[in-house]
Amino acid sequence: xxxxxxxxxxxxxxxxxxxxxxxxxxxxxxxxxxxxxxxxxxxxxxxxxxxxxxxxxxxxxxxxxxxxxxxxxxxxxxxxxxxxxxxxxxx
Amino acid sequence: xxxxxxxxxxxxxxxxxxxxxxxxxxxxxxxxxxxxxxxxxxxxxxxxxxxxxxxxxxxxxxxxxxxxxxxxxxxxxxxxxxxxxxxxxxxxxxxxxxxxxxxxxxxxxxxxxxxxxxxxxxxxxxxxxxxxxxxxxxxxxxxxxxxxxxxxxxxxxxxxxxxxxxxxxxxxxxxxxxxxxxxxxxxxxxxxxxxxxxxxxxxxxxxxxxxxxxxxxxxxxxxxxxxxxxxxxxxxxxxxxxxxxxxxxxxxxxxxxxx
Numbered sequence: 001x002x003x004x005x006x007x008x009x010x011x012x013x014x015x016x017x018x019x020x021x022x023x024x025x026x027x028x029x030x031x032x033x034x035x036x037x038x039x040x041x042x043x044x045x046x047x048x049x050x051x052x053x054x055x056x057x058x059x060x061x062x063x064x065x066x067x068x069x070x071x072x073x074x075x076x077x078x079x080x081x082x083x084x085x086x087x088x089x090x091x
Numbered sequence: 092x093x094x095x096x097x098x099x100x101x102x103x104x105x106x107x108x109x110x111x112x113x114x115x116x117x118x119x120x121x122x123x124x125x126x127x128x129x130x131x132x133x134x135x136x137x138x139x140x141x142x143x144x145x146x147x148x149x150x151x152x153x154x155x156x157x158x159x160x161x162x163x164x165x166x167x168x169x170x171x172x173x174x175x176x177x178x179x180x181x182x183x184x185x186x187x188x189x190x191x192x193x194x195x196x197x198x199x200x201x202x203x204x205x206x207x208x209x210x211x212x213x214x215x216x217x218x219x220x221x222x223x224x225x226x227x228x229x230x231x232x233x234x235x236x237x238x239x240x241x242x243x244x245x246x247x248x249x250x251x252x253x254x255x256x257x258x259x260x261x262x263x264x265x266x267x268x269x270x271x272x273x274x275x276x277x278x279x280x281x282x283x284x285x286x287x288x289x290x291x292x293x294x295x296x297x298x299x300x301x302x303x304x305x306x307x308x309x310x311x312x313x314x315x316x317x318x319x320x321x322x323x324x325x326x327x328x329x330x331x332x333x334x335x336x337x338x339x340x341x342x343x344x345x346x347x348x349x350x
Contacts, residue, residue: 029224031204036119037248038208038220045242045258046296048226050285053278 096174097134100141103181104134110185113198116207120249133181141177212249218311219246219255228260230271230314233307236264238271240314244300254304258297 027044031037108129109118121129148154161172188194208220222229222243230240240261247255260281263273277299285292 027226029205029220031116031200031208032248033115033200035248035251036116036204036207037251038204038216038223038246040223040244042244042258042297042300043293045244046281046293049242049258049260049278049281050296053282054285 093168093170096168096170097138099174100134100138100177100181101130102134103137103178104132105130105181106178107133107137107181107184110189111198112185112189112195112200112203115185116200116204117211120207120211134177137177137180137184138173140180141173144176145173213247213252215305215308215311216247216249216252218313219243222313228314228316229257229311231257231303231311232265232271232309233303234309235307238263238265238273239301239303240273240316241301247305252305254302256300257303258300 026041027048029038029040032039105126108114108126114129118126118129148158158172165171188198205220209217212220218229221227223246226242228240228242230238232238239257239259241257241259243255244258245256260277261273262275262277263271266272281296281299284295288295
């Protein structure tokens, strides 16, 4: 239970106008087929904000790290040990 | 053709227009009259295809048997087959175009919906979409003087553009000189909630979301805290500027002022 359940298993309480059905909260912009309006996952927004806040403040224990495959899928770039982005190696 | 039979191609045209990836986001932005006209337009195309098919059918034995079955097992109404076929085309064609290669590669929902927002959406809708897409914060000033900074969760819908949903990260007000004074920084609040309410942190934080009514908005802009802190030293005219180093995060900030 806890944040693992919220972020990984998708047991996220719904807020107004939010959707979280994916296993991992998806922070990309989506457009509703019903309304035509753009939206994103509330869980992803909160996760992003917590990463920004807690990540700057100290150890981010309990926060879920993005899967490497997701990072590759988004931009095909991975962070170096010194924090700079580099092109992912082609397998 | 009896006029009442034209209803079926019209319905087919509506189904096609409102479900095909290429047109469905455009359809969301049409008023009733235009929606009817576009549906009629696609209905005429479907009817023409159906008429064309009726010419070919006698030359294809399996389809000819289907035609005979239709003639003997449905009410004897002239052109009902052509009209029904036009409706069926309108209902099934979006599935083909949306899910069958190569059509699904040409008109993807993501590409078309984004294009619809930037081609037909208003400046506010485009700004909110950009904030979601680029994961940036927006600063919204309301007519009552209240100012919110936060992340957009749900943007405007074309047919109900009355409000949008924001997860606030800062709030404040505009003073008598219309400068922004931030009074509450939610970073520390969220951090404390995360540290002490692990089981229900997400649920609690999501409750901080606020619905912003569009008619109350005076201005809206993307907000970058680092740039805002660095380049707006928040000083009174005639007084020396404050340091450019970012202020530490705290639950109640000393009220910075921006021009």
